Amino acid sequence: MSKSDYFKFELLKVSKKSKARAGLLHTPHGVIKTPVFMPVGTNSAVKMLTNHHLKETNAQIILSNSYHLFLHPGHKLIEEVGGLHKWINWDKPILTDSGGFQVFSLAHLRKITEDGVKFREPKTGDEHYINPEISMEIQQALGPDIAMAFDECSPYPCSYEQAKEAMERTHRWLERCYKAHTKDNQALFPIVQGAFYEDLRKESANVISSYDAVGYAIGGVSVGEPIDVKNHFTDFVTDYLPENKPRYLMGVGTPEDLLDVVKRGIDMCDCVLPTRNARHGSFFTQYGKKIIKNKEFEKDLLPLDTECDCYACKNHSKAYIRHLYRMGEANAAILLSIHNIRYLVRLSEIIHESILNDSFEEFFNERYDNYLKKTR
Amino acid sequence: MSKSDYFKFELLKVSKKSKARAGLLHTPHGVIKTPVFMPVGTNSAVKMLTNHHLKETNAQIILSNSYHLFLHPGHKLIEEVGGLHKWINWDKPILTDSGGFQVFSLAHLRKITEDGVKFREPKTGDEHYINPEISMEIQQALGPDIAMAFDECSPYPCSYEQAKEAMERTHRWLERCYKAHTKDNQALFPIVQGAFYEDLRKESANVISSYDAVGYAIGGVSVGEPIDVKNHFTDFVTDYLPENKPRYLMGVGTPEDLLDVVKRGIDMCDCVLPTRNARHGSFFTQYGKKIIKNKEFEKDLLPLDTECDCYACKNHSKAYIRHLYRMGEANAAILLSIHNIRYLVRLSEIIHESILNDSFEEFFNERYDNYLKKTR
Numbered sequence: 001m002s003k004s005d006y007f008k009f010e011l012l013k014v015s016k017k018s019k020a021r022a023g024l025l026h027t028p029h030g031v032i033k034t035p036v037f038m039p040v041g042t043n044s045a046v047k048m049l050t051n052h053h054l055k056e057t058n059a060q061i062i063l064s065n066s067y068h069l070f071l072h073p074g075h076k077l078i079e080e081v082g083g084l085h086k087w088i089n090w091d092k093p094i095l096t097d098s099g100g101f102q103v104f105s106l107a108h109l110r111k112i113t114e115d116g117v118k119f120r121e122p123k124t125g126d127e128h129y130i131n132p133e134i135s136m137e138i139q140q141a142l143g144p145d146i147a148m149a150f151d152e153c154s155p156y157p158c159s160y161e162q163a164k165e166a167m168e169r170t171h172r173w174l175e176r177c178y179k180a181h182t183k184d185n186q187a188l189f190p191i192v193q194g195a196f197y198e199d200l201r202k203e204s205a206n207v208i209s210s211y212d213a214v215g216y217a218i219g220g221v222s223v224g225e226p227i228d229v230k231n232h233f234t235d236f237v238t239d240y241l242p243e244n245k246p247r248y249l250m251g252v253g254t255p256e257d258l259l260d261v262v263k264r265g266i267d268m269c270d271c272v273l274p275t276r277n278a279r280h281g282s283f284f285t286q287y288g289k290k291i292i293k294n295k296e297f298e299k300d301l302l303p304l305d306t307e308c309d310c311y312a313c314k315n316h317s318k319a320y321i322r323h324l325y326r327m328g329e330a331n332a333a334i335l336l337s338i339h340n341i342r343y344l345v346r347l348s349e350i351i352h353e354s355i356l357n358d359s360f361e362e363f364f365n366e367r368y369d370n371y372l373k374k375t376r
Numbered sequence: 377m378s379k380s381d382y383f384k385f386e387l388l389k390v391s392k393k394s395k396a397r398a399g400l401l402h403t404p405h406g407v408i409k410t411p412v413f414m415p416v417g418t419n420s421a422v423k424m425l426t427n428h429h430l431k432e433t434n435a436q437i438i439l440s441n442s443y444h445l446f447l448h449p450g451h452k453l454i455e456e457v458g459g460l461h462k463w464i465n466w467d468k469p470i471l472t473d474s475g476g477f478q479v480f481s482l483a484h485l486r487k488i489t490e491d492g493v494k495f496r497e498p499k500t501g502d503e504h505y506i507n508p509e510i511s512m513e514i515q516q517a518l519g520p521d522i523a524m525a526f527d528e529c530s531p532y533p534c535s536y537e538q539a540k541e542a543m544e545r546t547h548r549w550l551e552r553c554y555k556a557h558t559k560d561n562q563a564l565f566p567i568v569q570g571a572f573y574e575d576l577r578k579e580s581a582n583v584i585s586s587y588d589a590v591g592y593a594i595g596g597v598s599v600g601e602p603i604d605v606k607n608h609f610t611d612f613v614t615d616y617l618p619e620n621k622p623r624y625l626m627g628v629g630t631p632e633d634l635l636d637v638v639k640r641g642i643d644m645c646d647c648v649l650p651t652r653n654a655r656h657g658s659f660f661t662q663y664g665k666k667i668i669k670n671k672e673f674e675k676d677l678l679p680l681d682t683e684c685d686c687y688a689c690k691n692h693s694k695a696y697i698r699h700l701y702r703m704g705e706a707n708a709a710i711l712l713s714i715h716n717i718r719y720l721v722r723l724s725e726i727i728h729e730s731i732l733n734d735s736f737e738e739f740f741n742e743r744y745d746n747y748l749k750k751t752r
Contacts, residue, residue, distance in 0.1 A: 043705055047706065050429065050714075052429070072699060073695070073699045080675070088696070089691050298453075311426065315465050319449070319453070319457065320463060323419070326448065327419040327444075329419055334426060334710070
C-alpha cells in the first residue's frame, strides 16, 4: 500500500470570481469536505466539549498537539493503548502538529542547533529535546491521519536574515522529516515558512512543492501581523502551491479570517479561538463577536445566534447563559464553546456549499457587511 | 384543583428486614421512583453537565437554590420568562429549597428576628431580607414542583436552648409559610428541626406531621455530626413521620449515606458532593471513592467503574481522564461529574428495585463490605 491508497484530494470546484475552492479530502478515517475548520484539542481533548457534543457540532477533523502529548502523557503511552484515535475515542480524522510551533512559542530556555531544539518544560523545568526525527517518531506513534513537518516558525516582526535562516533550516529539516517518515497511512504535510518576505515565501513554496505531499501547509502566519499582511501573504503563497492539493493555513482563524483565507485559496485551517473566546465569555454571531456578560442580554430570551443550529442555541437563551457566566458556572463556557465551534464548522459548511453553487463571493460580501456594521 | 390532583405518593413496598421503602411520587412534571437521589443545580444548572448529559444520567428530579436565584438573576426575571422549568429548559420535576439553609450557612452579618433574617450577600455586600412570606413568594415565582418551608437550621454542635429556640421559630415560620403558600400545583414540604436532641426531634416531627403535606423533610442533618449520630437521628425521626408520605433527608449524601438512610426509612435525598468531588478529581466506585490523579491509574484502560453505564464509563478510560485532570482540562471534571451523578442515580435505581424484590439488605451488606474493604 502507498499513500495514494489512503489519501486523495478531489478538487470539486474553483470559484470563477475568487480563488475559493471546494473539495473532498479522503483520509483513512473519512472524507473531509473542504474548506474545513479544524477544532483544536491541545491535550487530546477539545476544551469543554465531550465527544458527544463535539460530534454534534459536525466537526470533521480535530487537531491535537505533539508538543503537549510528548510531554504528557507521552506518545509511547498513547501508542501502547493503540494510538490517538483510541486514546481519545474519536473515529474521525485527526491532524497533529509537529511540536515546532509550541517549542518556539511555549517552551523555556530553548537552544536551537542544526540538529534540533533543546528546551525546558515551563511547569516542571525538565529538559527535553525534539528534532525532525523525534517529531516524526512522536507523530507516527500517535498515529493521526495527518502529521506535520517539524519546522522553525519565525516570530513577527523578524529580520530578513532571521527569516531566511529559519526557512532554510525548515527546508533541511523537511528533508530529514521525509526520510524519517515511513507510515503509509499517515500524510505528512510540509510547511511553507519565510515570514513576511515575498521572495522567501516564494522560494519556500517552491521547495516544499517539490515534495509529492498529500497536502501543503503555510506556517508562520497569525503570529501578530496585521490582518492585511496576513491576507496578502496568504494570497501570495497560494499562487505557488500545487492546484490539486489541499492547502492548510495554520493557526487561523476567526469567522472573518475563515472567509478571508478561503477567498485566497485556503482549504483547511484551525484555531484555538472558538474555545478560548468561549471561556472568556465571547461568542460568534452573524453580526460579529459579542460579549455574553453585557447587560443588553439580561432578559434576552433569544439564542446566541438566531441562525445557529448548535446544541446551545437549540436549547438555551442568552439570558440563561449570561446568568451562568456571571455566576462563574463552567456550564456557560461549555455552552459557548459548543456554539463557537459549531459556528465555525457551520460557516465552513456554508462556504463549501456556496462555492459549489457559485454564491461564495455574494455570501462573503453579505457576511462581511454584517461584521463591519456591527463590530468594527 | 387541589394538591391531591397534582401529587400522590404510592408506597409500593416496605422491606420486612429494615425500614427501607420503595415508592412512586407523582408530580406535575412526572413520576419519581423512590428512593431517589436528586442532583443539585445551585445556580439553575447542575455544575459541568449540559442538560443532554444530565438527562442521560436518568436524573429524575433536580434541586435548585432559592437563595442563589433570589440574588441572581432574581426570581422575578425567572417568573417573567415562564418559571424555572423554562429558564433551565428542564421538563422533569424540580425541587427548590427555601433559602433558609443558605442564609444561615453562606450569608454574612445575618440578623435573625422573629419576623425573618436580614443578611448581606458576601460578594457584593448588598443587604437583603428573607422571611417565610418572601421565601414562599420566591418559590411560587420560580414554580418548582416541590417547595420547602423556610426554616432555621441549627449548627453542630449547638446547645439545647439554641436548638429549641430554632425549632420553635421553625414551627412558627411553618405556620406562616402555609398561610403564604397558595399554589396548588406546587407541594410544600415542612422540615423537622431540633438538632441532635431526641425530645426536640420527636416534638418537631409531631408538629410538622400535623400538617397535611405531600412530603416531609428532615433538616439540620449532615452539618458536621458523626455518621453514627446522623444515622441514629435519621432512624429516630422517621419513626415519627407519616408512613404514607415521602421523607426527604436534606443535604445527604455519599453512596454510603444513601444506603444508610434508605435503610432507616428515607425516600429522597440530595447532595452537592458528586459534582464537588468530581471537580476535585475524585469519583465513586463500587469499592469506594477513588482519586483520579493517583499514579495507579496512569495506564489503566478500564472505565472509572466497571459496572457503571454512564457516558464517561462507556467512552473513556481512567488513564485518559487522569491525563485530562492532570493537564487541568475541565473535560476531566465534566466526565467525572457525569459519572458521579450517574453513579448515585443508578445506585438509587438499584436500591428501588432491590427493595421491590426483597434483596435490599443483601445488596446493602455486599456493597458496604466493598466500601469498608477498600476505603475506610
